[in-house]
Amino acid sequence: MEIKLIPPKDYMQVHRLRDYCFPNKYIGARRADFQYWIEQSTTLGAYEGDKVVGQLFILPLNMTVHGENYKMGGIGFVATYPEYRQQGIIKKLMQQALKEMRQNGQFISVLAPFSVSFYRYFGWELFFEKLHYSIPHAMFLSFGKQLDVVKRMSFEWPDETLFQAIQRFHNTQALVNNGSMLRDEAWWKRIERRAPESHFAAYLQADKIAGYIRYTIHDGTFMIHDFIAEDILAEQAIWRFITSHAMSVHTIEGITANGHHFGFQFQEPQFKRDVKMDVMIRIVDACAFMQRYPWREIQEPLYVVLEDDFCTWNECVYRINKEGNVSIIEANSIPDKHMLALPINLFSAMMVGYLSVKDALIYAKKEPVKEVVDQWQRAIPNDKPVFYEYF
CATH class of the missing domain: 3.40.630.30 (Gcn5-related N-acetyltransferase (GNAT))
Known part of the structure; x- marks a missing residue:
């Protein structure tokens, strides 16, 4: 073969x-x-x-x-x-x-698994909990009456200027929202080919986009595919636009992050929710990944040894100094008690913010050493990842 x-x-x-x-x-x-x-x-x-x-x-x-x-x-x-x-x-x-x-x-890879255990064997790990929600008409929310500036378009009736602004806004927010995928022109074209019936609505503040949704309407269901807002005011304005369709739709459906306090502001937030864990991540080249990693606070050098059956180039002992520079060192050059030891799948989920350092060690069946856990937890940004794309 x-x-x-x-x-x-x-x-x-x-x-x-x-x-x-x-x-x-x-x-x-x-x-x-x-x-x-x-x-x-x-x-x-x-x-x-x-x-x-x-x-x-x-x-x-x-x-x-x-x-x-x-x-x-x-x-x-x-x-x-x-x-x-x-x-x-x-x-x-x-x-x-x-x-x-x-x-x-x-240096990193993402996939949607047909079997979690199968891809975990190769070093990928779950890193995002996707919440699917369904809001019946009786629970549609209201954020009051307000005249918002909203512009619409669709793939069938495009507005090129608006569409370019939406794409720029999406990628600007992707740099803020940990774990998001930057969409290039080819990916937007893919969305158009796969969902040509998509509509867009963008909320503007001071002539600039502050939030947008991509959605479809079919058989009385308002299906939200993208919902990105830069702040709570933009989020509320978009919900006002969505619920303005109350005369023609009976259900609102969409996805969001399970860690997001979704529905907290609703008057009746007890609608149907299903959580799915259907994306996995893997660090392919640990040294190169860590060299570019945005370390937060390193008070003393960090040490980690990785286990990786399928990328033997990752099976090294790494030292990260106070400036975030990464080097490969000899295993016997530091005491074990100062070293973090993890398999690549759990290390990947930890570095992108899904698992805490302590949880990663517990799942790896390693004894957490408080000093080491605290050092690493200070060094790693704590933003949870969000990932909505599918391929």
């Missing part, structure tokens, strides 16, 4: 494999979108002779970690034909993907 980059002559095989292994066959705009990402991604194939029997995409994306922009490898469209399963094909694809991402400078 040979693992290699899939050349253009075999792209049709990639379409056939995806259509067979996933529940819905792509047609029209979605098929065109899939073709675009075949061409733009690092598209790996498992070959038996000339036949593509397994595949994996590494999408070239960008993600913020505590305000720092990182190149991110988005793992998607992982598949093998059923008659070739249980042969270690996906394992070989994942191993090659990790090497490719490191070489491409994609």
Whole structure:
């Protein structure tokens, strides 16, 4: 079995494999979108002779970690034909993907797992709790009567000036909201291909966007796909716009972060909520990741040793000095009691702010040393990550 980059002559095989292994066959705009990402991604194939029997995409994306922009490898469209399963094909694809991402400078990676335990084995870890909500008409909120400045557009009836402003606002907020993905023109085009019926509403303060939503309306349901506001006043103004549709919709649905105090301001906040943990993250190159990491407060040098079965280049002892500079040192050069020891999956979830240092050690079945925990907790920003994209 040979693992290699899939050349253009075999792209049709990639379409056939995806259509067979996933529940819905792509047609029209979605098929065109899939073709675009075949061409733009690092598209790996498992070959038996000339036949593509397994595949994996590494999408070239960008993600913020505590305000720092990182190149991110988005793992998607992982598949093998059923008659070739249980042969270690996906394992070989994942191993090659990790090497490719490191070489491409994609020091972190995100995926949506079909099985958490499967991808945890390869070093990915859950890092975001997504809350799905459904608000019936009787519980629609009211933030009073106020004349807000709201501009609308849709993909069908675009306003190019407004759309450009929305894109700029989205990325500005992504740098503020830890864990968010920066959307480039290609990603917005993907959204348009996959959800061409989308509408946009932007709330303006002093002629500048302070918040926006992307939404659809279908069979009486107002479905919110994006909801980004820079402050509470913008959030309330957007809710006023949403509930102005009360005569034509009976339900409002959407997603938000489980850590967000969503509904706290509602008069009747006891509506349906479901929490899903459906995205995982992994640090691909620990040294390079930490060199760029926005350390907060380092009073004394930090030490960490990482366990990583699939990225052996990460299995080192690292020293982070007071200036945030990272170096690799000999394991016997410091006492064990001053060292943090973690597997790469838990270290990844900790560094992006999902797990506390103490929790990461507990889940790793390591004894937390208070002095070490306190030092690391002071050094790591404590903003929780939010990640709403899907690929």
